[in-house]
Amino acid sequence: xxxxKYAIFVWPAYxxxxxxxxxxxxxxxxxxxxxxxxxxxxxxxxxxxxxxxxP
Amino acid sequence: xxxxxxxxxRFMAFSxxxxxxxxxxxxxxxxxxxxxxxxxxxxxxxxxxxxxxFIHVPAAITAEWAYACxxxxxxxxxxxxxxxxxxxxxxxxxxxAAFTLLALVTGSLWGRPMWGTWWVWDARLTSVLVLFLLFVxxxxxxxxxxxxxxxxxxxxxxxxxxxxxxxxxKFSVDWWNSLHQGESIFRPGGPxxxxxxxxxxxxxxxxxxxxxGALWLVRIRAEVWRRRALSLAVQAAAR
Numbered sequence: 240x241x242x243x244k245y246a247i248f249v250w251p252a253y254x255x256x257x258x259x260x261x262x263x264x265x266x267x268x269x270x271x272x273x274x275x276x277x278x279x280x281x282x283x284x285x286x287x288x289x290x291x292x293x294p
Numbered sequence: 295x296x297x298x299x300x301x302x303x304r305f306m307a308f309s310x311x312x313x314x315x316x317x318x319x320x321x322x323x324x325x326x327x328x329x330x331x332x333x334x335x336x337x338x339x340x341x342x343x344x345x346x347x348f349i350h351v352p353a354a355i356t357a358e359w360a361y362a363c364x365x366x367x368x369x370x371x372x373x374x375x376x377x378x379x380x381x382x383x384x385x386x387x388x389x390x391a392a393f394t395l396l397a398l399v400t401g402s403l404w405g406r407p408m409w410g411t412w413w414v415w416d417a418r419l420t421s422v423l424v425l426f427l428l429f430v431x432x433x434x435x436x437x438x439x440x441x442x443x444x445x446x447x448x449x450x451x452x453x454x455x456x457x458x459x460x461x462x463x464k465f466s467v468d469w470w471n472s473l474h475q476g477e478s479i480f481r482p483g484g485p486x487x488x489x490x491x492x493x494x495x496x497x498x499x500x501x502x503x504x505x506x507g508a509l510w511l512v513r514i515r516a517e518v519w520r521r522r523a524l525s526l527a528v529q530a531a532a533r
Contacts, residue, residue, distance in 0.1 A: 245342040245407055252346045252403040256353070259396050260505070263389060267512040274519035281526035288533065 302378050302518055309511040316508035323501030331494035346404040348494045351479070352502035354397035354422065358463060360390030360506060361425060364432065365457040368450035378514075380446045381521065383453065384436060385513035389506060391429035398422060409473060417466035418474035425463060428456040 327348060337344035364386050370379035401419070402412045413419065432449050439445035462469075467476045478486045485492055 243342055248403045248407050249342055249345050252349060252400045255399055255403075256349045256396055259392050263392055263505075263509050266388075267509050267516065271512050271516035271519065274516050274523055277523040278519050278526065281523055281530065284530060285526065288530075 300376060300378055305378060306515060306518060309515055313508045313511040313515070316504045316511065320501045320504035320508055323497050323504060325501075327494045327497030327501055330497060334490050334494055337491070340408060343404050343407055344491060346400055347491070348498045350397060350400040350404055351495055352499040353393050353400060355499055356502045356506050357390060357394040357397050357422070357425060358460060359503065360386055360393055361428070361456070361460060363510070364390055364429075364453050365460075368453035371446060372450040372454065377521070378518070380450070381517040382510070382514050383450065384446070385517045386510055387429050387432045387436075389509055389513065391426060391433065393502075393506065394422065394426040394429060398426060414473050416473045417470040418463070418472050421459060421463045421466050424459050425456075428452070428459060432456075 331345055331348040334344070336342050340347075364383055367379045367383035367386065370376050371383055398419075401422075405414075406412050432453055435452055436445045436449045439448060466472060467474055479492075479495075487495065
């Protein structure tokens with residue numbers, strides 16, 4: 240597991256891959272959550288507006 | 295199945311459970327691939343750098359697949375004016391760019407000890423760099439045009455033109471003299487890699503593809519919500 244003289248190449252390759260996966264996962268999930276919440280807020284506003292506008 | 299999923303409501307219902315299932319499958323496969331990879335013996339020529347292959351090759355395969363998905367989604371968006379296909383194309387580009395960059399960087403980290411250089415203007419390496427630039431160009435073009443419909447059409451044309459690069463990436467090692475080794479997995483007569491290396495490579499490749507699938511579904515969902523939010527904001531402003 241120490242990778243000997245090649246450790247300086249092997250471990251950075253795995254570290255960069257782990258970072259890239261972490262970025263892809265976080266960016267995707269946070270973006271989905273942000274827009275889902277935005278849609279929910281806008282739909283709430285619309286319903287409120289409809290109720291205020293109705294006689 | 296594609297016709298059924300072309301409906302955004304059906305797609306959202308499907309992706310809600312499909313994305314986590316693909317994500318769990320990806321985690322299991324990558325976990326197993328890492329275990330087998332770090333318990334595999336060192337290669338008699340490459341030494342411990344063979345372990346870079348277990349992340350480099352899957353990243354390269356996934357990058358090519360991501361571009362094929364971008365091309366397919368762009369085709370449906372351009373020809374059939376399908377909004378969900380356009381959302382899928384927009385969602386896949388950053389993932390494709392990330393996997394291509396991973397293939398380039400991990401390949402470079404393998405090339406330095408094995409070839410004695412970080413980079414050569416070799417046909418395979420150059421065509422993969424072009425693949426990365428196509429993904430980045432697609433993202434930049436979509437961002438550069440304010441009108442989303444026009445941006446989507448222009449970017450779709452770029453993506454379709456860029457499809458010509460896929461066979462170049464695949465066959466570059468056969469068509470030109472290349473420092474990069476020839477095809478050793480998907481070739482007539484079967485793989486030339488020892489089973490002890492093929493197992494972690496296959497597990498990692500499966501894991502990367504499942505991870506890509508899960509992330510793509512999540513990003514399409516985000517894109518559908520983004521468009522819905524923009525539509526609601528316009529409706530609210532008009533009232």
